[in-house]
Amino acid sequence: MLTFKQVNKxxxxxxxxxxxxxxxxxxxxxxxxxxxxxxxxxxxxxALLLAAGLLKPNSGEVLIxxxxxxxxxxxxxxxxxxxxxxxxxxxxxxxxxxxRVRACAxxxxxxxxxxxxxxxGLEQFAAAYPSELSGGMRQRLALAxxxxxxxxVMLMDEPLSALxxxxxxxxxxxxxxxxxxxxxxxxxxxxxxxxxIFLGQQVLVISPRPGHVATIIDNPEAGEANYRxxxxxxxxxxxxxxxxxxxxxxxxxxxxxxxxxNSEAVTDIHSGKDTNCxx
Amino acid sequence: xxxxxxxxxxxxxxxxxxxxxxxVIASPAFPTPIATVPMLSVYATQLGPDFLASLxxxxxxxxxxxxxxxxxxxxxxxxxxxxxxxxxxxxxxxPIPKIVFLPVLLVMMGLADTPKIVLIAIxxxxxxxxxxxxAAKEVPSAAILSVRSLGASRLDVFRHVVVPACLPSLFTAxxxxxxxxxxxxxxxxxxxxxxxxxxxxxxxxxxxxxPRMFAGIIAMAFLGVLLYEVFxxxxxxxxxxx
Numbered sequence: 001m002l003t004f005k006q007v008n009k010x011x012x013x014x015x016x017x018x019x020x021x022x023x024x025x026x027x028x029x030x031x032x033x034x035x036x037x038x039x040x041x042x043x044x045x046x047a048l049l050l051a052a053g054l055l056k057p058n059s060g061e062v063l064i065x066x067x068x069x070x071x072x073x074x075x076x077x078x079x080x081x082x083x084x085x086x087x088x089x090x091x092x093x094x095x096x097x098x099x100r101v102r103a104c105a106x107x108x109x110x111x112x113x114x115x116x117x118x119x120x121g122l123e124q125f126a127a128a129y130p131s132e133l134s135g136g137m138r139q140r141l142a143l144a145x146x147x148x149x150x151x152x153v154m155l156m157d158e159p160l161s162a163l164x165x166x167x168x169x170x171x172x173x174x175x176x177x178x179x180x181x182x183x184x185x186x187x188x189x190x191x192x193x194x195x196x197i198f199l200g201q202q203v204l205v206i207s208p209r210p211g212h213v214a215t216i217i218d219n220p221e222a223g224e225a226n227y228r229x230x231x232x233x234x235x236x237x238x239x240x241x242x243x244x245x246x247x248x249x250x251x252x253x254x255x256x257x258x259x260x261x262n263s264e265a266v267t268d269i270h271s272g273k274d275t276n277c278x279x
Numbered sequence: 280x281x282x283x284x285x286x287x288x289x290x291x292x293x294x295x296x297x298x299x300x301x302x303v304i305a306s307p308a309f310p311t312p313i314a315t316v317p318m319l320s321v322y323a324t325q326l327g328p329d330f331l332a333s334l335x336x337x338x339x340x341x342x343x344x345x346x347x348x349x350x351x352x353x354x355x356x357x358x359x360x361x362x363x364x365x366x367x368x369x370x371x372x373x374p375i376p377k378i379v380f381l382p383v384l385l386v387m388m389g390l391a392d393t394p395k396i397v398l399i400a401i402x403x404x405x406x407x408x409x410x411x412x413x414a415a416k417e418v419p420s421a422a423i424l425s426v427r428s429l430g431a432s433r434l435d436v437f438r439h440v441v442v443p444a445c446l447p448s449l450f451t452a453x454x455x456x457x458x459x460x461x462x463x464x465x466x467x468x469x470x471x472x473x474x475x476x477x478x479x480x481x482x483x484x485x486x487x488x489x490p491r492m493f494a495g496i497i498a499m500a501f502l503g504v505l506l507y508e509v510f511x512x513x514x515x516x517x518x519x520x521x
Contacts, residue, residue: 054427083421
């Protein structure tokens with residue numbers, strides 16, 4: 001179980017202190033897949049870095065099981081928005097890096113890396129460099145790097161935001177299939193309403209900065225076969241869209257006086273690139 | 280076009296222009312290539328050892344400057360606290376032309392190889408330090424964060440992320456400063472001692488033997504090209520992903 005308990009996190013900026021998270025609390029039970037959605041700058045990414053142990057909260061606690069997370073943890077994988085691939089390493093070297101820094105025995109490392117590349121369909125590209133791959137293939141490589149490790153928590157920050165719709169849906173299917181096969185606890189940060197509903201058994205709607213959980217949408221059907229084409233899926237997308245709009249509607253004015261960056265982020269969601277399931 | 284062919288073509292263009300220019304200028308201090316090129320074989324027994332002496336000095340100096348500056352640049356560039364401390368020192372020392380220390384070094388270290396090597400090494404040290412520091416600052420934080428999230432130590436991050444990310448900048452710095460290094464070498468050898476291409480050139484000048492002097496200049500140009508190519512080859516070996 002991944003738990004956030006009244007987590008506060010602020011950064012000291014150049015001109016002022018920036019409060020990213022203010023009393024963020026939720027928990028993802030073991031083996032479940034949750035999504036987190038909210039305007040950009042609401043602290044979603046900060047929450048993921050806290051969960052990965054790369055940041056420490058100012059107050060409150062981030063726990064996995066009953067263990068507070070203050071350092072990166074071996075069984076947690078993090079996939080960032082731009083994948084964090086190393087351009088100077090081949091596909092194989094990128095995928096094997098996690099095992100390598102963990103001083104895994106060479107034979108085992110090679111076997112597990114090939115398995116991971118096979119699971120994402122990249123085994124023929126082992127000797128290529130990331131610059132020779134398409135966007136979708138790079139995304140799959142980032143996934144393989146995480147899969148090569150024996151992880152029980154998978155954290156993803158807008159992993160599919162750079163991809164076009166068709167590719168996005170096929171990778172969403174891949175994410176779902178891998179999660180069901182491996183059974184790890186999954187937390188996905190996204191901007192996309194459909195993605196949140198497709199992959200999140202619960203969707204946590206985060207308020208504009210300083211971030212906290214504004215609404216939770218229960219979506220237990222996520223992960224079922226063909227869910228994307230069901231009427232229930234469309235209804236859930238509508239529900240989530242409404243929750244997001246009421247969030248930004250309420251906080252928008254409050255926000256503009258407080259912090260100009262946030263109102264931009266709110267319009268981002270308003271503009272509705274991601275609400276096409278609503279039709 | 281293959282590299283050797285490109286060089287051959289460039290050589291022809293340069294020699295032709297030189298020949299034309301020399302005919303126009305018509306001064307004994309500016310001999311034609313037809314008068315100069317044969318001197319390369321006439322003085323080969325002197326030019327050879329002098330060339331090797333110069334090559335040795337400049338290579339050792341550049342290596343010395345790089346191995347001292349590279350780790351320092353990486354550490355300063357990745358630590359904002361250390362950078363705040365070191366940047367002002369760097370900004371004050373970097374623009375000083377290091378050649379002004381030649382007399383000091385000669386007094387302290389004599390006329391042999393050491394002061395020449397040290398002078399070039401100091402110059403290279405600052406060029407590499409500044410470039411590598413800047414490159415280390417620009418390493419994308421996503422790459423560092425995702426490697427750290429895999430459980431990498433600080434040393435792992437250096438080895439797998441920071442060092443390879445800075446290699447292309449290092450080699451750019453080395454290629455650019457190889458010109459400066461040869462210039463300083465010339466000055467140091469002309470000023471003190473009796474070996475090296477710098478000495479060969481000013482010695483020819485003193486003898487008023489201009490074709491011999493230009494043979495020395497050709498050898499020095501070749502030294503520069505050689506350095507440039509060596510760095511290019513090493514970079515392609517080390518940074519194959521580019």
